[in-house]
Amino acid sequence: MEKERKKSSAGERLPEEKYPSFRERSETTDLIVEISLHPWNAFRPDGVNIFSDILMPLLAFRVEFDVEDVRGPVIQSPIRTKEGLKALHPIDLEKLSFVGDSLKILRKEVGVDAAILGFMGAPWTIAIYIVEGGTTRTYTTIKSMCHTAPHLLRTLLSHLAQAIADYVVFQVESGAHYIQIFDSWGGELPPDMWKRWSKPYIKEIWSRKDVLKPETLIVLYINGNGSLLKHIKDTGVDVIGLDWTVDMGDGRRRLGSGIGVQGNVDPAYLFSPLPTLTEEIQRLAI
Ligand SMILES: Cc1c2[nH]c(c1CCC(=O)O)Cc1[nH]c(c(CCC(=O)O)c1C)Cc1[nH]c(c(CCC(=O)O)c1C)Cc1[nH]c(c(C)c1CCC(=O)O)C2
Numbered sequence: 001m002e003k004e005r006k007k008s009s010a011g012e013r014l015p016e017e018k019y020p021s022f023r024e025r026s027e028t029t030d031l032i033v034e035i036s037l038h039p040w041n042a043f044r045p046d047g048v049n050i051f052s053d054i055l056m057p058l059l060a061f062r063v064e065f066d067v068e069d070v071r072g073p074v075i076q077s078p079i080r081t082k083e084g085l086k087a088l089h090p091i092d093l094e095k096l097s098f099v100g101d102s103l104k105i106l107r108k109e110v111g112v113d114a115a116i117l118g119f120m121g122a123p124w125t126i127a128i129y130i131v132e133g134g135t136t137r138t139y140t141t142i143k144s145m146c147h148t149a150p151h152l153l154r155t156l157l158s159h160l161a162q163a164i165a166d167y168v169v170f171q172v173e174s175g176a177h178y179i180q181i182f183d184s185w186g187g188e189l190p191p192d193m194w195k196r197w198s199k200p201y202i203k204e205i206w207s208r209k210d211v212l213k214p215e216t217l218i219v220l221y222i223n224g225n226g227s228l229l230k231h232i233k234d235t236g237v238d239v240i241g242l243d244w245t246v247d248m249g250d251g252r253r254r255l256g257s258g259i260g261v262q263g264n265v266d267p268a269y270l271f272s273p274l275p276t277l278t279e280e281i282q283r284l285a286i
Pocket residue numbers: 016022025036049050051052053054055067072073134135136182184223
């Protein structure tokens with residue numbers, strides 16, 4: 001492993017080049033560990049994020065998907081009917097053993113020098129992919145289901161909440177110190193709809209927080225969360241990831257002092273000159 005990493009940093013081909021399929025990279029323990037450790041080896045950050053994707057648990061409910069170059073994730077049989085729901089199995093964590101094994105190895109590799117970060121999608125955001133069949137710009141099918149098939153959607157979201165709770169426990173038991181939950185597309189809902197269709201299912205996950213170790217930190221990130229801040233304070237999480245459209249000071253005032261804040265950097269800064277990026281990061285540390 002040490003030898004492999006030295007080779008990569010010496011400019012030889014990276015796993016992304018050697019193993020072009022995303023599924024292969026994200027389902028092979030050695031590759032997950034190698035890719036996750038790249039930033040650690042280069043920068044020695046305070047935290048190491050497992051290389052994975054929010055859609056990985058789909059494999060464990062037997063919802064087949066692939067990641068295509070241009071289209072991104074593609075779900076072979078989207079679920080939109082009561083019949084379709086029957087295809088959804090309880091989560092089988094053995095099918096995600098590569099995630100657990102990778103977390104265990106990462107924890108050993110970094111020792112006490114950094115936190116290990118695990119992550120997963122929120123029920124609403126995962127449901128979008130299962131219902132729409134992939135990436136969408138309009139969310140038309142799932143948003144119309146809120147009105148035309150509310151019972152069906154509630155059954156799907158509850159199933160996902162329970163499965164994700166199991167997945168959180170699994171990641172924590174395998175060594176994750178932090179769990180970040182991505183409700184990436186929560187901000188696509190009007191605030192009252194987010195309260196009805198996303199929030200309760202996020203809370204359902206943490207209602208099983210007793211299963212978690214008390215020292216595990218939970219972070220919630222919602223893309224476009226500016227208008228949702230007052231509704232997310234009581235989701236039971238420790239930290240809110242503020243997106244870059246919210247002023248950090250304003251976000252802090254609106255959230256109050258009882259909750260942590262993080263994030264806030266527009267990812268586009270990664271393509272700016274280094275001093276500009278450094279200044280932007282220092283702005284947040286004050
Ligand atoms: C393209 C895509 C995938 N999966 C997904 C997409 C987005 C499609 C859309 O816009 O709807 C879905 C997804 N995956 C992830 C999120 C949440 C984060 C976010 O809001 O961007 C979302 C919404 C986590 C992730 N997904 C990924 C990371 C990075 C993990 C890491 O580097 O440690 C995260 C946090 C990795 C990922 N996942 C995928 C690719 C191609 C990659 C890049 C890595 C590679 O090709 O080797 C497949």
